Structures are given as structure tokens and as C-alpha cells.
Amino acid sequence: MSNPRPARTLPADARGKPSDRSESIAYRADLDGLRGLAIALVVVFHVWFGRVSGGVDVFLVLSGFFFTGLLVRRAESTGSVGVVPTLRRTARRLFPAMVVVLAAIVAATVILRPYTQWSDVAAQTLASLFYYQNWQLALTWSDYLAADPSVSPLQHLWSMSVQGQFYLVAIAVVAITAWACRRSGRTTQLRPVLGALIVVAAVMSFGIATNGTATHQGWNYYDSFARAWELLVGAGLAIASPYLRLPHKLRVALAGLGLAGVVLCGWLILDGANRFPGPYALLPVGAAAALIVSGNNLAADQRPLFNRLLSTRRVRWLGDIAYPLYLWHWPILIFYLAERGHPSAGLLDGLAIIAVSVVLAWVTHRVVEEPLRMRSQRGDIADGSVPGKRFATVAVAVAAVPMLAATTLWQTAVGVSPPQPVGALNPVLYPGAEALISGVPTPHARMRPTVFEAPADAPPPTGDGCIADWDNAELITCTYGDPNAARTLAVVGSSHAEHWIPALQVLAQRHPFRIQVYLKMGCPLTLAEDATYKGELIPDCREWSQQVIERLGTDRPDWVFTTGTRPRDDTGDETPPEYLDVWSALGDRGLKVIAIRDTPWLRGNGVRYKAIDCLAKGGDRVSCGMKRTDALDPINPELAPTWSFPNVYPIDLTDAVCDDAVCPVANGNILVYHDEHHLTASYSRSLADELGRQLQPLLGWW
Known part of the structure; x- marks a missing residue:
């Protein structure tokens, strides 16, 4: 799952390079590691335990924290969130890897799955590409308790749709609020106003999630309105981050409890798919929030030990490939189970699934994501001087065009003549029972x-x-x-x-x-x-x-x-x-x-x-x-x-x-x-x- 990287703070007299001190405080390498740990838990629990780990909930908190913080800092420094540049950069982060994986899923479906499943996969491919997959699944109440061959290889992308919808709403709300504060001459009130809006919206969303858990959990699990409070917790922390300065002992306690909560969530809550995003989700959400707060406003070497552990190279590497790893692991698992006719993966085949997923995630990150995210030294937008950018652009286009054409044409063809009930049959030709x-x-x-x-x-x-x-x-x-x-x-x-x-x-x-x-x-x-x-x-x-x-x-x-x-x-x-x-x-x-x-x-x-x-x-x-x-x-x-x-x-x-x-x-x-x-x-x-x-x-x- 993709999260915007936190912005590096530049002193006013900097000449294009951040000072060591400002960068070390602003950049949260430990949260990169947290993202890597969370995706590792998601993958492990999907492959072997058939239940949710709480890792997705951690991702949602991080997404709200990073993205809202980026928007607010830009609005404070320039007076505007820069809607078009923000949308462009967000699309550059999200779409390339998504397109590549969706194209692979469509191709595998055509090759491996019966043609009776093509319509569902085509519909979900379009829903994933245009970020409404969660609503597509909510309407069918698809079972997300465990992987089995009857489950869609695109089902995991509901969370990407929730995030994408949040990004659009966040851009609109911060942009409008910044404009209103600027017009009224109260630019210093941006954070208080946004904070108040976030609190109200989060409380309402938590109420929806709590009620939904008790009444219609199948819909509730995918509902953007029920999930919003998890993202809004991260958004609220981004708003409050300049003011969060806690005693060292409290930071250490929060870091330890937070890391334990993230790791143990899937073991403590055995039926998270029937409980999240209701009150039980306070555990993974609170754990992520604790780790955000524990390292806030501190240089990297001053953060608590548990935050520094998340900053280690291998854990951060997992964070780097977290988004493509999340995209790849589920379809590989589902296609494998479908071809073998097994309800779950064993130890060795599970390890093989994870290994293939990691390799594909690393290749996707290096060949597709990095070249398209990089910016040339001459400006803000990446150009042809970035190594591999042209190849990555061509690769994404080659994947996107036939995938989009095939799914759209198939859905159009099916939509022209949808199936109808058969009606009465001749009992001589059709004796049936x-x-x-x-x-x-x-x-x-x-x-x-x-x-x-x-x-x-x-x-x-x-x-x-x-x-x-x-x-x-x-x-x-x-x-x-x-x-x-x-x-x-x-x-x-x-x-x-x-x-x-x-x-x-x-x-x-x-x-x-x-x-x-x-x-x-x-x-x-x-x-x-x-x-x-x-x-x-x-x-x-x-x-x-x-x-x-x-x-x-x-x-x-x-x-x-x-x-x-x-x-x-x-x-x-x-x-x-x-x-x-x-x-x-x-x-x-x-x-x-x-x-x-x-x-x-x-x-x-x-x-x-x-x-x-x-x-x-x-x-x-x-x-x-x-x-x-x-x-x-x-x-x-x-x-x-x-x-x-x-x-x-x-x-x-x-x-x-x-x-x-x-x-x-x-x-x-x-x-x-x-x-x-x-x-x-x-x-x-x-x-x-x-x-x-x-x-x-x-x-x-x-």
C-alpha cells in the first residue's frame, strides 16, 4: 500500500539541500519501517492463518498522517495545497504499480480461470483502477476472512480504494479551508479549523463503524465512511504534530506498547474481519498512533529504541516495497490455491508464494516505481534524464492500454445482452429431476x-x-x-x-x-x-x-x-x-x-x-x-x-x-x-x- 513520504523541512536560507538537523527531525524512517512490518504481517496472516492482522488498519493511519501532513505543510508554506501538482504526484505514486499488477491479473485470469469468471474480474479490475472496489465488494459482501480459490484475486484492493477516496476528500477539504483562512486573513487558524473538522468527522465515522459492526458487518468492513476514522486519526496526529512534545519515559512506553500492539494484534483479535473497523480496531489504530507520537519532533538518534529498531535497513527495505508487495501477494496466493484446488497454503508452498511476491514487488519497485517517482535535479517533475523512466513509462502504457481495452470491451459486450431467466422448458427435452x-x-x-x-x-x-x-x-x-x-x-x-x-x-x-x-x-x-x-x-x-x-x-x-x-x-x-x-x-x-x-x-x-x-x-x-x-x-x-x-x-x-x-x-x-x-x-x-x-x-x- 502506498503512502506519501513525509516532506523534508528546508530552512529558509537553504540552497536546494536540507540541513542535516532539519532532515533528521522531519523524516520518519521509523514509519517507513512500520509500514514494512505491517505489510509483512498482512502477508503472513493471509498466507498461513486465514485472518486479518490489523496491518491494513495501521496502513490507513499512516496514510492519513503522511498525506494530511503533506497537504497542510504545503498550504502553510505557499498558501495553497497545489491541487493539480498534488494529484499528479499522487497518481505517479499509485497508478504505475497498480496498472502492472492489474494487467497481470487480467492476463492470468484469461489463461487460468474459466470464462464464467471473466466478467467479475473485469468489473473488479475497472473498480480497482478507478478506486471504487470497496463499494463493489460491499454490494456483494465478499468474504475476507480467509483466502480460498473462490475468492477474487482483486479483493484486497478495497483498501486502496478507501485510501484513494480519502486522498481526494483531503485535498478538497484542506484546499477549501486554506482558501477560506487566507481570504479571511486568518492563516494561522488553518490547523485549529482542520483539527476541529477532523475530530467531528472521526467521531461520526467511529459511530458508523460501531453501529455497522453490530448490524451489517459485511458492508461495514468495506464502507469508506466506517473506515474514515482510522485515516482521520492519522490526519489528526499530522495536524497536532508540532505540539506533541512528550517526556522521554512516556515516549519509550508508547513506543513499546505500540510495537507490541502492531505485532500481537492478529493474535489477540482472532476474528478481526468480523470486528474491524469497529471498537476492536482501536488496538491496531492506537498502536500505530503510539509509534507516530513516540518519535515525533525528535532527531533519528534521539527516538526510543523501538522506533530505532523500525529504522533499521532491512525493515525499511520492506517499507520501500510495501506497496507492490501488498498488490502482488494476494493474487499470487489466490491463483495458486485455485490451480491446486487447496483451501489454504502449507508451510513450503506458503514460503514459495511469499518469495515470489517479494521478488515481483522488488522488481516492480526498482523498474516501475522508482524511475517514475524520481525527479531530475533540474526541476520538480521527472523527465527523460532519470535513468529507466522512459522504459518504465512504456511498460506501464503497454500494460494499461490492452488491460483497460479488454476489460471495458468485455463488460460492454456482456452488458449489451445480460443473462435472462430461462422460463418454462419443454419437459420432453428437459425432464430434469x-x-x-x-x-x-x-x-x-x-x-x-x-x-x-x-x-x-x-x-x-x-x-x-x-x-x-x-x-x-x-x-x-x-x-x-x-x-x-x-x-x-x-x-x-x-x-x-x-x-x-x-x-x-x-x-x-x-x-x-x-x-x-x-x-x-x-x-x-x-x-x-x-x-x-x-x-x-x-x-x-x-x-x-x-x-x-x-x-x-x-x-x-x-x-x-x-x-x-x-x-x-x-x-x-x-x-x-x-x-x-x-x-x-x-x-x-x-x-x-x-x-x-x-x-x-x-x-x-x-x-x-x-x-x-x-x-x-x-x-x-x-x-x-x-x-x-x-x-x-x-x-x-x-x-x-x-x-x-x-x-x-x-x-x-x-x-x-x-x-x-x-x-x-x-x-x-x-x-x-x-x-x-x-x-x-x-x-x-x-x-x-x-x-x-x-x-x-x-x-x-x-
């Missing part, structure tokens, strides 16, 4: 939905806005089937209850009944405090579930239809204890429950994968599927507990999805999954006959 259940012949026909159509072949509530989003605890309910029917089936829970709606709609047309949905993404009906989805907490899931249970008690549907099992982390499936609590709560309200066994979730070696990706890479319906013994337990795990609940009736349609040995990804010419684990609407409709056969004895409606 009936090919398994009834042995209906499967004629030769193209699979539908195709790998391009599949993502859009979702059940109606998704398109109708009739399923509550991740960060929405509001109870949303919609009606399907026959709204005037006397009998009501309530479909309740997560998207795994939702994907049965197309099958139920077919049945409701044949035997009129109302389908009332109560759905929330990632949230099966549960009263557990720690409900999670793919390892990520959904804090309002319990609150939403309580609302639904109370509403069901009021609405009193004839039956409640929900999932009764879920996959285990390794193999097989289970009925967790919290499901039994829900059955009991519904029984207390006199409600009868149909608990359907969940369909298999595609995973291999503990890694989620999409059916369409596997098919696009040349796999077939069987090789892309799962062994039945890996996907499901031999006996439906909900059978035994339902004996204790006379209001709960289990059903199991596994044999309509899996054969005796394998759970394929397509049956009867119909694709089963539109992603890793949700049924396509087309396959769900093909399940209607078997679902009707199992429901009839329970409902008695036909």
Missing part, C-alpha cells in the same frame, strides 16, 4: 440454463425484492401462488427455502393454494445469538427470526415450509440444535412444520466452487458434481429429532438431485445449480412432481 426419479429418457439437447444464463435463473423473490437483504432486519413478506386460495403455505427462512418457490408455484397452479414468503438472505430461521453464513456473522438474524415467529403466530398459515438441515464444514449434513429451538417455538404457537432436507452444497477439499465454473473449465455433469457420501450423511439427520416434535414432518428430495453415487450438477438436460449451492429456478420447477408426491400425504390438499 424426473430423469432420476422416474427414469424418464433424456434426449440429446443443449443444457439449460447455459453457464451464462445460470446466474439469472433465480427464484422470483430475488427479483421481486421479496427477500430481506443481509443488512436488513425488516420483515418482508410477499404472496405467490393463488392469493385468493383458502389454504396457505408459509415459506420461511433463507435462500435455501426460497429456491423451492418455483416448484411450489407449479403445485399451486395445479392445486390452488397461497404461498406466503418470509425470507432473509443467509438467515435460516434461528434463535441462535451467533448465526453465521459462510463464516460471517449475521447479527440481526436472530432479531429477524423472532419477528417472523411472532408474525407466523399471528398470521396462522396452514403449514410452515422451511429447511431442516444444513451442511457441515467438512462432509455430510446435520440438523443443528438451534433448529430444534425454532421447531419448539413454532409448536408452542400451534403451527405445523414441513422440514425439507437441504440440497448439497458444492465443495471439494473444503473449498466452495460454482458448477458453471467447473463446466466452463471442461468438466462434465458428473466430474463437476460431488460424491453423495461427501455431500450428505447416509441417513437424513432430521429424522431422529423430529420424533420429539409432533408438529414437524420431514421430507427428503435427495434422490431427485443425486443418484446412488454422485450428486451431479445437471440432470435431465437441466443445470441443477446457478452458483455453489442454490438450485436454478428451472431445476426447481422440474422437482415439482416429486415434491408434490411427498407433500400430498401431509397436506391432503390434492
Whole structure:
């Protein structure tokens, strides 16, 4: 991650060279080392421990400190921040290495990854290049807990987008404030005014982050407004730096505690991805702030021992390559895991990943960054006299032009004809589940939905806005089937209850009944405090579930239809204890429950994968599927507990999805999954006959 280097202070009578004393006080070599240490921790924790280290939070503090300090010093000395020169120099620091890495990622994606992933990578490439990647990820709540092959090779660039957005806002705020102070004749008030603005903004941002941690952490983690307080802490320290003169013993204590906080953060906070940037982030932010303060306004040789340790040559070298190292390590890790099909890296391959990342970072720094950052002795802007500058410029241009053209053209082409739901299929050509259940012949026909159509072949509530989003605890309910029917089936829970709606709609047309949905993404009906989805907490899931249970008690549907099992982390499936609590709560309200066994979730070696990706890479319906013994337990795990609940009736349609040995990804010419684990609407409709056969004895409606 890139941070502006602190400016060197020049005495008024200097002739182009800083005095030794002024340079030694102004230049913070220890913070270069801190940047190197932080990136080393980020890399190590990503590669081996599958969690965040707090290093990114340290970077954000340093970015706020360096960049704001640079702007304020320039405004104080010249009366203006120099918007255009500042933007030019910032772009020269950030874009060259970014462009080179993005071009490499695009090329590797085309060569190594299935074409079904190209659109996502193209969209994220443009988002990264134009610094809105964090919002792109926030909209999808991508899992940043750990690296695995299903994660984007561009996911780590969210933090660069947050920094880039901050830089633009900081330039505007400091420029406007400096102009206002100059016009009013109060130039000495620049720092106090900016300090007041920073305090107010930081408090508001911290409040957003704290609330977001408790309500919508997946969005909160990437939210620029929630992250702003970390940058603003650094900005505030830059404003206050001339006045921060502390006793030596206090400086030593701050340096020691700060260094310990940076190093130990990832070990003390084991679930930082579920906690940051809320109050728990005070540890890495406070640690970085302590190290900034401990060495402030001191010559290099007078700083505390821990600051001097960060100033050593090897640690500073890590700081020099920190930005390209951050850019390179994540995509190398993700591509390696994807090609090997492993959920994580071991000791030796992890060391190899780090070694390759360091080498590429060093080459990028020497060949691309340094020549373009250097300035000729004749002026402020680098020119052709700087060795290697022309080569670096050509290299960046060669990388940028085809990368930008390819991603833009691909997104434009895809955008012209976005995928559409398939709709009704001819049951003779597309028997789907009936090919398994009834042995209906499967004629030769193209699979539908195709790998391009599949993502859009979702059940109606998704398109109708009739399923509550991740960060929405509001109870949303919609009606399907026959709204005037006397009998009501309530479909309740997560998207795994939702994907049965197309099958139920077919049945409701044949035997009129109302389908009332109560759905929330990632949230099966549960009263557990720690409900999670793919390892990520959904804090309002319990609150939403309580609302639904109370509403069901009021609405009193004839039956409640929900999932009764879920996959285990390794193999097989289970009925967790919290499901039994829900059955009991519904029984207390006199409600009868149909608990359907969940369909298999595609995973291999503990890694989620999409059916369409596997098919696009040349796999077939069987090789892309799962062994039945890996996907499901031999006996439906909900059978035994339902004996204790006379209001709960289990059903199991596994044999309509899996054969005796394998759970394929397509049956009867119909694709089963539109992603890793949700049924396509087309396959769900093909399940209607078997679902009707199992429901009839329970409902008695036909």
C-alpha cells in the first residue's frame, strides 16, 4: 500500500539541500519501517492463518498522517495545497504499480480461470483502477476472512480504494479551508479549523463503524465512511504534530506498547474481519498512533529504541516495497490455491508464494516505481534524464492500454445482452429431476440454463425484492401462488427455502393454494445469538427470526415450509440444535412444520466452487458434481429429532438431485445449480412432481 513520504523541512536560507538537523527531525524512517512490518504481517496472516492482522488498519493511519501532513505543510508554506501538482504526484505514486499488477491479473485470469469468471474480474479490475472496489465488494459482501480459490484475486484492493477516496476528500477539504483562512486573513487558524473538522468527522465515522459492526458487518468492513476514522486519526496526529512534545519515559512506553500492539494484534483479535473497523480496531489504530507520537519532533538518534529498531535497513527495505508487495501477494496466493484446488497454503508452498511476491514487488519497485517517482535535479517533475523512466513509462502504457481495452470491451459486450431467466422448458427435452426419479429418457439437447444464463435463473423473490437483504432486519413478506386460495403455505427462512418457490408455484397452479414468503438472505430461521453464513456473522438474524415467529403466530398459515438441515464444514449434513429451538417455538404457537432436507452444497477439499465454473473449465455433469457420501450423511439427520416434535414432518428430495453415487450438477438436460449451492429456478420447477408426491400425504390438499 502506498503512502506519501513525509516532506523534508528546508530552512529558509537553504540552497536546494536540507540541513542535516532539519532532515533528521522531519523524516520518519521509523514509519517507513512500520509500514514494512505491517505489510509483512498482512502477508503472513493471509498466507498461513486465514485472518486479518490489523496491518491494513495501521496502513490507513499512516496514510492519513503522511498525506494530511503533506497537504497542510504545503498550504502553510505557499498558501495553497497545489491541487493539480498534488494529484499528479499522487497518481505517479499509485497508478504505475497498480496498472502492472492489474494487467497481470487480467492476463492470468484469461489463461487460468474459466470464462464464467471473466466478467467479475473485469468489473473488479475497472473498480480497482478507478478506486471504487470497496463499494463493489460491499454490494456483494465478499468474504475476507480467509483466502480460498473462490475468492477474487482483486479483493484486497478495497483498501486502496478507501485510501484513494480519502486522498481526494483531503485535498478538497484542506484546499477549501486554506482558501477560506487566507481570504479571511486568518492563516494561522488553518490547523485549529482542520483539527476541529477532523475530530467531528472521526467521531461520526467511529459511530458508523460501531453501529455497522453490530448490524451489517459485511458492508461495514468495506464502507469508506466506517473506515474514515482510522485515516482521520492519522490526519489528526499530522495536524497536532508540532505540539506533541512528550517526556522521554512516556515516549519509550508508547513506543513499546505500540510495537507490541502492531505485532500481537492478529493474535489477540482472532476474528478481526468480523470486528474491524469497529471498537476492536482501536488496538491496531492506537498502536500505530503510539509509534507516530513516540518519535515525533525528535532527531533519528534521539527516538526510543523501538522506533530505532523500525529504522533499521532491512525493515525499511520492506517499507520501500510495501506497496507492490501488498498488490502482488494476494493474487499470487489466490491463483495458486485455485490451480491446486487447496483451501489454504502449507508451510513450503506458503514460503514459495511469499518469495515470489517479494521478488515481483522488488522488481516492480526498482523498474516501475522508482524511475517514475524520481525527479531530475533540474526541476520538480521527472523527465527523460532519470535513468529507466522512459522504459518504465512504456511498460506501464503497454500494460494499461490492452488491460483497460479488454476489460471495458468485455463488460460492454456482456452488458449489451445480460443473462435472462430461462422460463418454462419443454419437459420432453428437459425432464430434469424426473430423469432420476422416474427414469424418464433424456434426449440429446443443449443444457439449460447455459453457464451464462445460470446466474439469472433465480427464484422470483430475488427479483421481486421479496427477500430481506443481509443488512436488513425488516420483515418482508410477499404472496405467490393463488392469493385468493383458502389454504396457505408459509415459506420461511433463507435462500435455501426460497429456491423451492418455483416448484411450489407449479403445485399451486395445479392445486390452488397461497404461498406466503418470509425470507432473509443467509438467515435460516434461528434463535441462535451467533448465526453465521459462510463464516460471517449475521447479527440481526436472530432479531429477524423472532419477528417472523411472532408474525407466523399471528398470521396462522396452514403449514410452515422451511429447511431442516444444513451442511457441515467438512462432509455430510446435520440438523443443528438451534433448529430444534425454532421447531419448539413454532409448536408452542400451534403451527405445523414441513422440514425439507437441504440440497448439497458444492465443495471439494473444503473449498466452495460454482458448477458453471467447473463446466466452463471442461468438466462434465458428473466430474463437476460431488460424491453423495461427501455431500450428505447416509441417513437424513432430521429424522431422529423430529420424533420429539409432533408438529414437524420431514421430507427428503435427495434422490431427485443425486443418484446412488454422485450428486451431479445437471440432470435431465437441466443445470441443477446457478452458483455453489442454490438450485436454478428451472431445476426447481422440474422437482415439482416429486415434491408434490411427498407433500400430498401431509397436506391432503390434492
